Amino acid sequence: MGLVYLRELNSDTKFAIWKIEETVEELLCRIQLDERERAKLESLSKGKRTLHWLTTRVLLRYLLKTEDYISCPSDENGKPFLPDYPFEISLTHSYEYAGVLMSGKGKCGIDLEIIKDKVLRIKEKFLKPTELAFIKEDNVEQLYACWCAKEAVYKLQGNKGVSFLDDMTILPFQYKPQGVMTLLLRKESKSFAFQVYYEKFQDYMLGYVVEGLNP
Template identity: 50%
Template sequence: MALVYHKELDLSTSFAIWKIEESADELLAQLQLKEHEFSYLETLISGKRNLHWLSTRVLLRTMMNTDEYIDCQVDSSGKPYLTNFPHHISLSHSYDYAAVMISKHKAVGIDIELIKDKIERIAHKFMNREELSFIDQDRIEHLYVCWCAKEAIYKLHGKKNISFLDHIRISPFSYEGAGSFQTSLETEKQINTYTVHYDKFEGYMIGYVADNE
């Protein structure tokens, strides 16, 4: 697996992107899995799903830079967390790439997506009218930034009761290939604001966010 992208947001927060080039056996050889993890792997269809799960764990181990066993669990909402390290984590994958974001002190969220024209057909399902009105001439890329941003916010929040369309708001911004913009997560209890960052890489879009606190 080759490291193709790495970025530090601050002294305790960073993310990395890897290109998946190994077989499942080669990835397995780099991990310290226990019985419950092998049992879960057996439920996955061989191929990309298997490779995605393994590659995010190998990348996580690489970023943590440890030889210790990493107990990566998933809560009832599907949010991954570590039981034996203090770090917050977020995992993502798309086709030939895996992404991991970690922070010692902040909740984080990351999403990576292969850019495809089909996103225009579903834009109305995750963007409201006000948000769609600021999409500029680079429509496909601009829409993917918005999708990745909302996915990253969703992962940071980590609860199932959040709707991309109804709860996550994106402030108007111009697409420039890389940059940042303001977003908000609006629930019945409170409104939280975030700065989401994005980068385009090798035909993929990356959106990532760290908690302001």
């Protein structure tokens, strides 16, 4: 199907979501890969992982408005970056969708998750009792909003050693289908506050955060 959602957050920041209905061959026709990327592609298990990886590269070309080759390696923590462009990026995928967030303002993070009741079984693994206390009646959508927020900040900060449960705290917020929450991150004896945006997208929850982006 292709692009289903494009949102410009400001003149330098936007994200796009793609519904994947193409084959691997159809996606490959839209991009160029170097030898390292072809090896990466071969290392992926066939199926959704390959489709997700290829679709994020197609989306990068769409957002950067180019059909040329785009280098998009990952650093030692697995965070993707664009060595040839002045933008920070974050990638996400879930089932039949893939997404890319790109910002010229600062570091960013995005996460997309399909909404399922399984989050009820793991809520204590990523939320403190003080966080669970403001979630009414095990609201599955609000739980996913919290998960997406923590995942988005995790991607923004780019350090594998950060714990969702121990190092991140979400301040109380009233859930709506679209809103913003405050997340506190403790990292290397320092504290940081982020405004994380979330919204329900069809049967999915989307969360994203950009340094310097205010409500």
